[in-house]
Every structure is written in structure tokens, then in C-alpha cells.
Amino acid sequence: MKNNSIAVVGGGASGLVAAIYAARSGGNVTVLESGARVGRKILATGNGRCNMTNINAGIQNYHGNKPKFVLGAVNRFWVDETLDFFNGLGILTKTEEGGKVYPYSDQASAVLDVLRFAAEESGVKIVTDFEVKSVVKTNKSFKLTSYDGQTAAADKVIIATGGKAAPDLGSKGTGYEILKSFGHKITDLKPSLVQIKTETEVVKKIKGIKLMANAVLGKRSEYGEVLFTEYGLSGPAVFSLSPYICGQDVISLDIMPEYTNEQIYEMIFERIANRPKITLENFFVGMLNRRVGQALLKFAGAEPLSRYAVTLNEKEVLRICDTIKRWNFKIAGTMSWNNAQTTRGGALTDEFNPNTMQSKLVNGLYAVGEVLDIDGDCGGFNLQWAWSSGAMAGMAAADINE
Numbered sequence: 001m002k003n004n005s006i007a008v009v010g011g012g013a014s015g016l017v018a019a020i021y022a023a024r025s026g027g028n029v030t031v032l033e034s035g036a037r038v039g040r041k042i043l044a045t046g047n048g049r050c051n052m053t054n055i056n057a058g059i060q061n062y063h064g065n066k067p068k069f070v071l072g073a074v075n076r077f078w079v080d081e082t083l084d085f086f087n088g089l090g091i092l093t094k095t096e097e098g099g100k101v102y103p104y105s106d107q108a109s110a111v112l113d114v115l116r117f118a119a120e121e122s123g124v125k126i127v128t129d130f131e132v133k134s135v136v137k138t139n140k141s142f143k144l145t146s147y148d149g150q151t152a153a154a155d156k157v158i159i160a161t162g163g164k165a166a167p168d169l170g171s172k173g174t175g176y177e178i179l180k181s182f183g184h185k186i187t188d189l190k191p192s193l194v195q196i197k198t199e200t201e202v203v204k205k206i207k208g209i210k211l212m213a214n215a216v217l218g219k220r221s222e223y224g225e226v227l228f229t230e231y232g233l234s235g236p237a238v239f240s241l242s243p244y245i246c247g248q249d250v251i252s253l254d255i256m257p258e259y260t261n262e263q264i265y266e267m268i269f270e271r272i273a274n275r276p277k278i279t280l281e282n283f284f285v286g287m288l289n290r291r292v293g294q295a296l297l298k299f300a301g302a303e304p305l306s307r308y309a310v311t312l313n314e315k316e317v318l319r320i321c322d323t324i325k326r327w328n329f330k331i332a333g334t335m336s337w338n339n340a341q342t343t344r345g346g347a348l349t350d351e352f353n354p355n356t357m358q359s360k361l362v363n364g365l366y367a368v369g370e371v372l373d374i375d376g377d378c379g380g381f382n383l384q385w386a387w388s389s390g391a392m393a394g395m396a397a398a399d400i401n402e
């Protein structure tokens with residue numbers, strides 16, 4: 001590699017942006033990607049639509065031993081800069097509920113395409129099927145060796161391997177080993193933004209149904225979409241609580257968070273008065289999803305559902321109200337790394353410069369994106385971190401004075 005050669009290990013969200021910024025800033029950049037193609041995970045984001053950022057993103061949306069590490073990015077390259085960057089590449093965006101930003105075309109593939117075009121235009125060399133096993137510093141430069149014995153050399157190295165979430169999409173956790181070999185500490189790693197497994201008796205019967213609810217886990221609560229699945233609960237509200245299940249037995253849903261217990265109690269008695277001879281099977285039609293209503297009545301012990309509404313007694317109505325406001329699901333764990341969207345934990349951020357992402361232990365070594373001990377909430381925050389940390393590291397690595 002030529003002067004100020006920069007090897008980016010991993011061609012995902014953070015690696016591609018790091019490569020583009022490094023090349024635009026004068027670096028001689030090569031991306032070493034383990035897969036046959038770059039950016040496979042980007043294609044899977046936002047259910048194929050790519051929730052690329054969130055206009056409300058701030059320090060409050062990030063987690064890790066030291067979430068304040070993100071401030072370096074907030075002050076230097078954040079949402080506005082990201083949107084300018086993507087608009088400049090031709091991505092028209094739209095902002096949806098909760099500040100979530102998507103490409104107007106609703107295609108994650110468009111985001112990957114423009115990154116690939118920009119990398120090519122700025123002279124980035126992309127080498128695929130190169131899974132970096134080790135990085136060793138020799139004198140002033142680095143030697144990179146792949147699992148199958150290929151080698152590369154560079155003056156600077158940006159580790160952009162992602163974490164351990166969704167290994168099928170390329171990120172198997174090898175970045176941690178590389179950073180460890182330089183003496184970096186890796187905090188405990190847990191799957192994050194992942195479905196929660198619960199007792200399946202109830203959820204199985206209403207699988208596929210989505211509703212807006214306030215999900216509560218211990219002292220934390222999260223309002224958002226909840227999806228009932230074969231094995232438990234999914235959806236953004238559940239994802240956000242998933243890192244906190246340790247020590248918790250139950251996750252509960254308030255499926256009518258806009259109403260108080262008292263209001264629901266009155267509503268139910270009004271419904272009974274208006275339709276005394278409706279069967280419980282159809283009692284909640286128009287108020288709740290019919291199947292959810294049936295499952296909830298069974299859960300509250302109001303069977304058989306062939307009964308008339310008028311047969312509900314006060315005690316049963318109170319139990320139904322309670323269930324609507326606090327429907328408890330016994331936790332059986334989380335789904336695995338394969339189903340997680342991100343990793344909680346990673347390379348200890350105290351050992352990196354928050355403005356450049358450069359290692360404080362090894363000159364010329366940088367780490368970006370999910371491999372660092374920073375993870376975001378559900379809603380575009382993780383990609384924002386990948387773009388921001390990538391751009392900052394790319395610019396810094398290309399600076400010959402760094």
C-alpha cells in the first residue's frame with residue numbers, strides 16, 4: 001500500500017463510511033471484508049427499509065459503560081451531517097413517527113448502493129473474502145493476516161467488524177479478538193434489541209398480532225409496538241427492554257396506556273349495559289383486537305367465552321381491567337445472537353479517543369461502530385453511531401499528523 005495507507009477491517013455500515021471519508025480526505029484506503037459482498041447487514045435493516053437515523057438522536061439513546069463517549073460524535077458528525085452526506089450521495093429521505101428516518105424509496109439496498117458508488121468514486125479498494133484473523137504492528141505499520149493466509153499491510157487500521165449480533169450477516173465477534181491482541185479490554189457482551197421469550201400458552205394463540213402498548217420490565221417501561229410471536233414478544237418496545245431482563249421474571253404489557261383503570265372499568269360496565277347478550281367471544285370487538293380480547297379474557301379467568309357479557313361479575317371485571325393494564329408474561333430468556341440487532345458491551349471506550357476513535361494504547365489503530373462498547377435504542381440510533389464513528393475515524397486516520 002502507498003503512503004498513508006489505511007486498511008478498514010469490515011465493509012459494513014461503519015467501515016464503508018470510514019473508508020469513504022478516509023479516501024475523500026486523501027488516504028489510500030482498502031476495505032478488507034470477510035464476506036463475498038460488503039454491507040449485507042445494511043440490506044436487512046429496518047425490515048429492508050433501513051431506518052438510517054433518528055432526528056431526535058442524542059446521548060440519552062445510547063448505552064455502555066460510558067455513554068458520554070458518544071458526545072464526541074454528537075458535537076462533530078451527527079444527524080445533520082449524516083443527512084447532508086446521504087443527500088449528497090443521492091438519498092432523498094423521509095421522517096416517520098418517532099423521528100425515524102428512512103430513504104424515501106423505502107429501500108435499504110439504495111443506501112448500500114450509494115455507499116458502494118461513493119467508495120468506488122473516491123478510490124476505495126474493496127477486497128472481499130478476506131476475513132482478518134490477526135493484526136500485528138511491525139515498526140510503524142500494521143500487518144493483517146486472513147484466516148486463509150492472505151496478507152495485507154497498512155500504516156493505519158480501522159477495526160469496523162461489528163459485534164456479535166446477527167452472525168449470519170458477517171459479524172461473528174472476531175473484532176474483539178483483534179482488539180484484545182493489542183491489550184484492549186472487552187466488556188461483557190449480551191445480545192441486545194432482541195425478542196424476549198415468554199411462556200408460550202397465550203402468545204402462541206395471538207401470534208402475528210401487533211399492538212401499541214407500554215411494556216414494563218422491573219422499573220423500566222417502553223411505549224411502542226409489541227408483536228406477539230410463537231415464542232414470546234417482539235417489536236421495538238420489547239427490543240429496547242431486552243438488555244435488562246437479567247433478574248426479572250415477568251414482562252408486563254399495558255395495552256390501553258391512554259386510559260386509567262377506572263376509565264376502563266367504566267367502559268366495560270357501559271359495554272355490558274349496552275350489549276348484555278353479546279358473548280364474551282365478541283365482547284371486545286371494536287375496543288381491542290378480537291383475538292387479543294379473547295386471549296385476555298381467558299387469561300383473566302373469564303371463561304367460558306360462550307357466556308353472555310351480562311354474566312360478568314364485579315370481581316371478574318376488576319381482573320379484566322387489571323389484565324388490560326398489567327398483562328403479565330413469564331420470561332423464559334431472550335432469543336439468541338442470531339436474532340439480535342445489536343451487541344450490548346464491546347471494546348472499553350475509555351481506551352479510545354471520542355473525537356477520532358483512535359486507540360489510546362496503539363497509535364494508528366482505530367475502532368468504530370458496534371465493536372465499541374456503545375449500543376443504541378431501537379429507532380435508527382445504531383446506524384447513526386456506525387455512520388458517525390466511521391466518518392470521524394476515516395477523517396482522523398487520513399490526517400497524516402494523527
Ligand SMILES: Cc1cc2nc3c(=O)[nH]c(=O)nc-3n(C[C@H](O)[C@H](O)[C@H](O)COP(=O)(O)OP(=O)(O)OC[C@H]3O[C@@H](n4cnc5c(N)ncnc54)[C@H](O)[C@@H]3O)c2cc1C
Pocket residue numbers: 009010011012013014015032033034035038039040041042044045046047050051052053130131132133160161162163165166169170171172173174175340341342368369370371379380381382383384386
Ligand atoms: C436485522 C437487523 C436490523 C437492523 N435494523 C436497524 C435499523 O433499521 N436501524 C439501525 O439504526 N440499526 C439497525 N440494526 C443495527 C445496525 O445494523 C448495526 O448497529 C450496524 O450495522 C453496525 O455497523 P458496524 O459497521 O459496526 O457492523 P456491521 O454492519 O455488522 O458490519 C461489520 C462488517 O465487518 C465484516 N467483518 C466482520 N469480521 C470481519 C473480519 N474479521 N474481517 C473482515 N471483515 C469482517 C462483516 O462481514 C460485516 O460486513 C439492525 C441490525 C439487524 C441485525
